[in-house]
Amino acid sequence: MSFLSLLNLSKRYGESLAVADLSLEMERREFFGLLGPSGCGKTTILRLILGLETPDTGSIEFDGRDITRLSPEQRGFGMVFQNYALFPHLNVFENVAFGLRARKADKTEIEERVRDALALVQLPGYERRAVTELSGGQQQRVAIARAIAFQPALLLFDEPLSNLDVALRQETRGELRELVTKLGLTAVYVTHDQEEAFALCDRISVMSEGRVLQTGEPRELYEHPTEIGVARFLGRNNFITARRLTSSNEATGQFKTIDGEHTLTAKIGGASLIPINKNCTLAIRPEYLIISKESPKGNENALLATVREINFTGATTAIKLDAQGLALEALLLNPDGLSIGDVRIVQLPSDHIAVLNQG
Amino acid sequence: MRDEGGGMRDEERTKAMTSIHRSSFRIHPSSFIPHPLSLILAVVLLYGVIYPNLHVLTASLEVNGSWSLENYRDALSHSTTFEAATSSVVLSLLTVAFCAAVGVSLAFLFERYTFPARGLFATLAALPLVLPPLVGTIAFIFLCGESGILARFVQWLFNMKSAPWTLRGWTALLIFHTYTMYPFFYVLTGAGLRRIDAGLAEAARSLGARASQVLFRVILPQLTPSLIAAALLTFMTSMASFSAPLFFGGDVRVLTLEIYNARQRGDAAASLTLTVILAVVSLAALIFFQRYEGTRRFAAAAMKGATRSRQPIRSGRARVVATLCGVLFATLLALPIITLVLVSFAREGTWTTSALPNSYTLANYARIFTQTDASSVFINSLLMSGLASLFALIWSFCVAAVVTGKRMRFRRLISFLVLIPWALPGTVVAVSIIEAYGQRNPLTGSFILVGTFWILPVIYFLRFMPIVVRAVQASIEQMDVSLEEAASSLGARAWMRFLRVRLPLVWPGAVAGTLLAFVIALGEYVASVIAFVPSNQPVSIRIAAEMRDFNVGTAAAYGVILILLIAAAMLVAGRLERGRGLGAGG
Incomplete structure (x- = not known):
C-alpha cells in the first residue's frame, strides 16, 4: 500500500x-x-x-x-x-x-x-x-x-x-x-x-x-x-523517423531512417512494441552524438556528415550536421578544429537511442 | 537567447492560465453553505421582492374580484396616463443626452490634462451625487426659482417689473436633472479612462493613427461599456425622479407624480396600474443594463498595464482658460449649496423681494436643536436609516455567502432579484410594499406593516440594500480566492475562514458601502412621502412641510444639517475606501 x-x-x-x-x-x-x-x-x-x-x-x-x-x-x-x-x-x-x-x-x-x-x-x-x-x-x-x-x-x-x-x-x-x-x-x-x-x-x-x-x-x-511527449518536453532531442527492420522480440532492433536511408541499431525498452516495417520515432540527445575524424570500432551507427552550422552558446557549442539528408544536431564542449563544410564521422551510440511510442 | 524568451513567455502563459483557472474554480466543496443562510435569503427575497411586486401586478389585473385588463384599458384611455408615460421617457432620454454631453467632456478634461487645482475641481465635480434630491430641489428653487436669488438679481439689474423667468416645466426639469445626474457620466467615464492602457493609444499612434482616429477607434470603443452603464443609471434615476417634478414640474406630468397624485385622490386602481407601467419600463432598462455588464468585465480584463498619464497643459493661455473654466464650473456647482447655507440663516418672513435675504439669524438652527419636535425628525431618520443599513450589511454577507456557493444559473437569478428594488423607482417600491402589507395577507397573517414604525426601515432596507450587496461583492471579488483556500488548507473551518479571513479583508469596502446606503436613506423622500407614519416623520418630510408653510429658512437649515451629516459619513467612507489597498494581497 x-x-x-x-x-x-x-x-x-x-x-x-x-x-x-x-x-x-x-x-x-x-x-x-x-x-x-x-x-x-x-x-x-x-x-x-x-x-x-x-x-x-x-x-x-x-x-x-x-x-x-x-x-x-x-x-x-x-x-x-x-x-x-x-x-x-x-x-x-x-x-x-x-x-x-x-x-x-x-x-x-x-x-x-x-x-x-x-x-x-x-x-x-x-x-x-x-x-x-x-x-x-x-x-x-x-x-x-x-x-x-x-x-x-x-x-x-x-x-x-x-x-x-x-x-x-x-x-x-x-x-x-x-x-x-x-x-x-x-x-x-x-x-x-x-x-x-x-x-x-x-x-x-x-x-x-x-x-x-x-x-x-x-x-x-x-x-x-x-x-x-516526454522526449519533446524534456530538453533537446534529435528526432529521427525510421522504419523498423527486425522483429519486436529482440533486445536490439534495426531501423532504416526515412531521411538519408541509414541503418541504425537501437536498444529497445520494454514498452516499444512497434511492428516490423512500421514507422517509428527514434530520439537521441545532441550531447550524446560523437563527432570524429576516424570511424569508431565496430562502425555501429556511424554516419558520414557535413558540418553546416556552428553556434557558440556558452558552455557548449551546437553543431548542425547533414548526414546525407538526415539533419542532426550535436552539442560539444570543445568545438576546436571544426569549421563549416568539414566532413566528419558522426556516431549515434545505440544505448542512447530511445525508441518512442507515438503519443 | 531564443529559448529563454520562449521560456518566459511560457511562464507568463502559465500565470495567465492559472489565474483563469482560479477564478472559474470559485465553487469548491468546502464552501458549501449552511442551510439557514439560504433560508434567510429565500424568505427576504420572497417577502421583500417577489410577493409585493407580484401582488401589485395581480391587483392591477383584478377588477371586482375577477381577472381583467380593464384597469389598463381605463388608464390608457385617459390621455393623462399616456402623456405621463411619454413625458417620463422623453424627459429621461433628454436627461441622458444632456448629462452625457456635460459629464463626458468634464471627464476628459479632468482625466487627460493637469492644470492648477485640478484635484479639487475633480472632486467637486462628483458632489451632486451625494446631494439628496429633495435638498437639491429646494436649493435649486432658492437659487433659480422666479423668486430666487438669480431671478431677483437679474430683475434688479435690469430694473424689470416682474421676475425675468419662471422656474417651471421642461427647461427647469432638464437643467436640474443635468445638474444632479451628470456625475454618473463623469464618474464612470473617468474610471473608464483611467483603466485604459496608455500603451494601446501609443501603439495606435505608432501604427500611424491620427489623434482623432485614436479617439474614435481605440479609446471610445473601450469606453462604450462605461458610457452604456452611465446612460442607464441616468435614465433610471431620471425615471424615478419625484421631488423636482413635484416642486417645479409645472404641467409636465411624469409617472412618479401621477402615482402619488392618484394615491392622494384615493384612486387605488390607477395608482397600481401606473406603478406597474413605471416598473416595467425601469426593469426593461435594468435587463438592458445587465446584458452589457458582461462586456464591461471583458474590457476590464483586457486592460492591464500602465495607466494613462495626464498631460500638463503647457501653453500659458490654455492654462488660464482651463483654470477659469474650472473656477466657473466649481462656482456653478457650489452655488446651490452656498445658496442653501445663506438661506438657512435668513430670518423667516423677511426674504420677500430683495435678491438676497436682508436679515440673518441663528434662530432657524436654534429651533431645530432646541425644540424636541424639530430635532426628533433627525433622530427618526438616523434611527431608521441606521437600522436599514445595518440590516443591509448583515444581509449582504448572507447574499455573498450563498451566491458564491451556487451554480451560475442560481447566482444570476439571486443577483437579479436582489437588484430589482434598486432598479425600481422609490415610488414603485413604496406602493408595492404598502399594497402588499397594508391588509391581511397569506404571508403575514394578521400582522399589518403599514402604519407601524417598521414600514420605513423596511422600505429603506429594500431600496438601498443592493448598494451594500454590490459593495460587499466587489470587495470579495477583489480578494484573492487563494486566501480562503489557504485558510482551509491550514485547517480553518467555515466560521474561522469567515471571521479571520473574509470579514477583515472585506470589512472596509462593506462599511463604505453601508455608509453610502445610510446617507442616501437619510435624505430619502420619494418613498417616505408615500409611506411615512405621522408619528414617525423622517427629515425629508419635515423639509417639504416647512417649504409648504413658506418657512424657507428652517427648510434650508434642515437641508444644511443633512448635508453636513452626509459629508461626514462620506469622509469616513472615503477614508476606508483608500485604506483598502491592503486587501489586494500578494
Whole structure:
C-alpha cells in the first residue's frame, strides 16, 4: 500500500477534461514532482489532493484511508500557493500561527512552533513584521513556514518558485529540498520547469492533457523517455523517423531512417512494441552524438556528415550536421578544429537511442 | 537567447492560465453553505421582492374580484396616463443626452490634462451625487426659482417689473436633472479612462493613427461599456425622479407624480396600474443594463498595464482658460449649496423681494436643536436609516455567502432579484410594499406593516440594500480566492475562514458601502412621502412641510444639517475606501 494513492481520478470543467482517468502512487518521505506544460492538469491534481476540488470519478487514499470526500481542513495537508496567499491583514507571526490556531493549540506551543518554523526558513525575528512589507523571497519563506508549522502529513507545492527571480529561485530550491528532507516530510511539487523538477524531486510524473505520460526518476526520464511527449518536453532531442527492420522480440532492433536511408541499431525498452516495417520515432540527445575524424570500432551507427552550422552558446557549442539528408544536431564542449563544410564521422551510440511510442 | 524568451513567455502563459483557472474554480466543496443562510435569503427575497411586486401586478389585473385588463384599458384611455408615460421617457432620454454631453467632456478634461487645482475641481465635480434630491430641489428653487436669488438679481439689474423667468416645466426639469445626474457620466467615464492602457493609444499612434482616429477607434470603443452603464443609471434615476417634478414640474406630468397624485385622490386602481407601467419600463432598462455588464468585465480584463498619464497643459493661455473654466464650473456647482447655507440663516418672513435675504439669524438652527419636535425628525431618520443599513450589511454577507456557493444559473437569478428594488423607482417600491402589507395577507397573517414604525426601515432596507450587496461583492471579488483556500488548507473551518479571513479583508469596502446606503436613506423622500407614519416623520418630510408653510429658512437649515451629516459619513467612507489597498494581497 502506497502512502498516497490517486486511483482513476477524472475531473471535468465544462467541456474540458482537466484530469483524465489518472492513477499515481507516492511513497512516504518521497519528494514527488508533477511536471508538464501549462494547462496539463497538474494544478488540478494538487487541488484534488488538497481537497479544494472533488473528483468526478475515482478516489484518493492516504495512509490507507479513503479521503476523497474530506474537506481541506479535515485532511490537514500543507500547501504553498503559487502567489503565496499570505493573509495581508495579519503579520508574519499570525500568518504562521494560523494553522495552529485552527487546531486550538495552546499559547506556548504556538509561540514555540512559530519560532521554530521561522528559524527553519531563516527568518528568525520577523514575527512582528507585516507580510506586505516583505520582499518576494521573504514572503515565499513565510508561506513555507506557515505550511510546515502545523506539521502537515503531506506538503503540497504549486509552482512556489515561479514568482522569484532566477538567482533566488536556485538558492531557495536547494533550501527547500534540504528542509523537506530534514523534517522527513512527503511532498508533492507542481512545476512546469524541468530543471527545477530534476533538481528537487525523487520521482517525477510528466503530464500532458490530463494524463501521466511517464513516471520515473529524473535521470531515467531524461535518458530513457518512452513517450514522444516526454522526449519533446524534456530538453533537446534529435528526432529521427525510421522504419523498423527486425522483429519486436529482440533486445536490439534495426531501423532504416526515412531521411538519408541509414541503418541504425537501437536498444529497445520494454514498452516499444512497434511492428516490423512500421514507422517509428527514434530520439537521441545532441550531447550524446560523437563527432570524429576516424570511424569508431565496430562502425555501429556511424554516419558520414557535413558540418553546416556552428553556434557558440556558452558552455557548449551546437553543431548542425547533414548526414546525407538526415539533419542532426550535436552539442560539444570543445568545438576546436571544426569549421563549416568539414566532413566528419558522426556516431549515434545505440544505448542512447530511445525508441518512442507515438503519443 | 531564443529559448529563454520562449521560456518566459511560457511562464507568463502559465500565470495567465492559472489565474483563469482560479477564478472559474470559485465553487469548491468546502464552501458549501449552511442551510439557514439560504433560508434567510429565500424568505427576504420572497417577502421583500417577489410577493409585493407580484401582488401589485395581480391587483392591477383584478377588477371586482375577477381577472381583467380593464384597469389598463381605463388608464390608457385617459390621455393623462399616456402623456405621463411619454413625458417620463422623453424627459429621461433628454436627461441622458444632456448629462452625457456635460459629464463626458468634464471627464476628459479632468482625466487627460493637469492644470492648477485640478484635484479639487475633480472632486467637486462628483458632489451632486451625494446631494439628496429633495435638498437639491429646494436649493435649486432658492437659487433659480422666479423668486430666487438669480431671478431677483437679474430683475434688479435690469430694473424689470416682474421676475425675468419662471422656474417651471421642461427647461427647469432638464437643467436640474443635468445638474444632479451628470456625475454618473463623469464618474464612470473617468474610471473608464483611467483603466485604459496608455500603451494601446501609443501603439495606435505608432501604427500611424491620427489623434482623432485614436479617439474614435481605440479609446471610445473601450469606453462604450462605461458610457452604456452611465446612460442607464441616468435614465433610471431620471425615471424615478419625484421631488423636482413635484416642486417645479409645472404641467409636465411624469409617472412618479401621477402615482402619488392618484394615491392622494384615493384612486387605488390607477395608482397600481401606473406603478406597474413605471416598473416595467425601469426593469426593461435594468435587463438592458445587465446584458452589457458582461462586456464591461471583458474590457476590464483586457486592460492591464500602465495607466494613462495626464498631460500638463503647457501653453500659458490654455492654462488660464482651463483654470477659469474650472473656477466657473466649481462656482456653478457650489452655488446651490452656498445658496442653501445663506438661506438657512435668513430670518423667516423677511426674504420677500430683495435678491438676497436682508436679515440673518441663528434662530432657524436654534429651533431645530432646541425644540424636541424639530430635532426628533433627525433622530427618526438616523434611527431608521441606521437600522436599514445595518440590516443591509448583515444581509449582504448572507447574499455573498450563498451566491458564491451556487451554480451560475442560481447566482444570476439571486443577483437579479436582489437588484430589482434598486432598479425600481422609490415610488414603485413604496406602493408595492404598502399594497402588499397594508391588509391581511397569506404571508403575514394578521400582522399589518403599514402604519407601524417598521414600514420605513423596511422600505429603506429594500431600496438601498443592493448598494451594500454590490459593495460587499466587489470587495470579495477583489480578494484573492487563494486566501480562503489557504485558510482551509491550514485547517480553518467555515466560521474561522469567515471571521479571520473574509470579514477583515472585506470589512472596509462593506462599511463604505453601508455608509453610502445610510446617507442616501437619510435624505430619502420619494418613498417616505408615500409611506411615512405621522408619528414617525423622517427629515425629508419635515423639509417639504416647512417649504409648504413658506418657512424657507428652517427648510434650508434642515437641508444644511443633512448635508453636513452626509459629508461626514462620506469622509469616513472615503477614508476606508483608500485604506483598502491592503486587501489586494500578494
